[in-house]
Amino acid sequence: MEEFIAVFDSGVGGISVLKELVRQMPNEDFLFFGDSLHAPYGTKTKEEVRELTIEATNRFMKQGAKGVTIACNTATSAAVRVLREMYPDFPIVGIEPALKPAVLHCPGEKVLVLATPMTIREEKFHKLLNQYEKDAFVIPLPAPGLMEFVEEGKTDSIELMEFLDKLLDPYKEGKPDEVSGVVLGCTHYPFVADSISKVLGNKARIFDGAEGTAREMKRRLDVAGKLNPDVERKGTVVFETSSLNPNKIGMMESLYQK
Ligand code: DGL
Numbered sequence: 001m002e003e004f005i006a007v008f009d010s011g012v013g014g015i016s017v018l019k020e021l022v023r024q025m026p027n028e029d030f031l032f033f034g035d036s037l038h039a040p041y042g043t044k045t046k047e048e049v050r051e052l053t054i055e056a057t058n059r060f061m062k063q064g065a066k067g068v069t070i071a072c073n074t075a076t077s078a079a080v081r082v083l084r085e086m087y088p089d090f091p092i093v094g095i096e097p098a099l100k101p102a103v104l105h106c107p108g109e110k111v112l113v114l115a116t117p118m119t120i121r122e123e124k125f126h127k128l129l130n131q132y133e134k135d136a137f138v139i140p141l142p143a144p145g146l147m148e149f150v151e152e153g154k155t156d157s158i159e160l161m162e163f164l165d166k167l168l169d170p171y172k173e174g175k176p177d178e179v180s181g182v183v184l185g186c187t188h189y190p191f192v193a194d195s196i197s198k199v200l201g202n203k204a205r206i207f208d209g210a211e212g213t214a215r216e217m218k219r220r221l222d223v224a225g226k227l228n229p230d231v232e233r234k235g236t237v238v239f240e241t242s243s244l245n246p247n248k249i250g251m252m253e254s255l256y257q258k
Contacts, residue, residue: 003226004029004238005217006060006068008053010041011151012248013188014071015255017095018237020210021069024218027228028235031065034252036243040147041074042116042186049118053079057092066226067091069217073115073185073209077122091220097185098207099128103136105205106181110137112171112204114196115185117142125185139179143167147188153251155192164192164199173201184208191255 005025007018011034018032033056035041041049053075060068068091070076070083076094083092097119102111119125120140129138146167149160171179182204184190190208197206221227228235239252 003064003066004031005221006030006057006063006065007032007071008056008060008068008075009034009072009187010049010075011036011039011147011188012252012255013147013150013186013191014069015252016187016190016208017069017071017210017213019256020214021217022235022237024214025227026235027231027233030235030237031060031063031240032237032252033060033240034243034248036151036241036245036248038242039151040116040144041072041078042118042147043144044118046078046118046122049075049078050082054083054086057083057087061087061090067093067217067221067224069213070094071187071213073097073119073187077119077124091217091224091226093213093217093220095187095209095213096124096128097183098209098212099132099138099183101212102181102183102205102207103132103138105207106136108136109180110139110171110177111181111183112179113138113140113183113185114143114146114189115140115183116147117144119185136181139171139177141167143186143189146192147186150188150191155195160192160195161199164195168196168199171200171204173203179204181205181207191258
């Protein structure tokens with residue numbers, strides 16, 4: 001493996017970001033690590049998540065990564081600032097809820113932000129909210145329990161539809177709080193985006209942060225002179241997990257193909 005780009009999440013969700021990274025940098029090598037053993041992160045304390053994220057990043061550095069993407073909104077809000085202080089010259093890019101494009105497309109309208117309880121509680125999100133809440137009516141909605149459907153491979157289940165139906169009821173088409181946009185502020189949620197659309201009604205537009213995150217990673221590598229100059233080569237993707245479930249890697253590969 002050439003010098004690789006590490007991609008990290010609490011579990012399999014960050015594969016939604018990995019796909020976009022590969023789309024934008026097809027000639028690079030990637031190592032995706034999902035910390036499924038310790039997932040969910042969203043209901044842990046900030047200190048716990050920070051420690052797990054620093055531990056993973058330190059390991060990537062030792063393995064020879066040329067950049068790290070924290071493909072987890074929760075881990076980003078808990079640890080990205082500290083990591084940048086620890087490694088000021090190293091390309092480390094996090095992800096945050098795509099509120100900016102959402103308010104741009106839905107000015108003055110209702111925009112729902114779905115994320116983990118920690119992401120919504122953290123200062124980083126409150127700063128983001130302060131920046132954009134004058135442009136649209138932003139409704140933050142913590143969704144504990146939602147990432148588990150993706151993590152456990154139950155994205156086509158009746159239970160998921162029932163869960164979403166209850167969670168999203170006030171925001172459906174035709175209801176007083178009908179929303180025009182939905183920000184998927186957790187990297188697991190793009191894998192249930194179709195179900196979210198179905199429950200809300202087709203009008204609500206969906207936004208996630210993968211495109212902007214991948215663009216920023218590419219820019220940072222470019223500035224550092226670390227992009228692979230061989231544009232013809234086909235890069236590789238390797239999956240790693242902390243999960244003890246022997247089916248986890250297979251599941252990660254099939255989410256990547258989805
Ligand atoms: N995928 C993570 C995120 O983007 C969170 C899932 C979890 O709670 O572990 O926030």
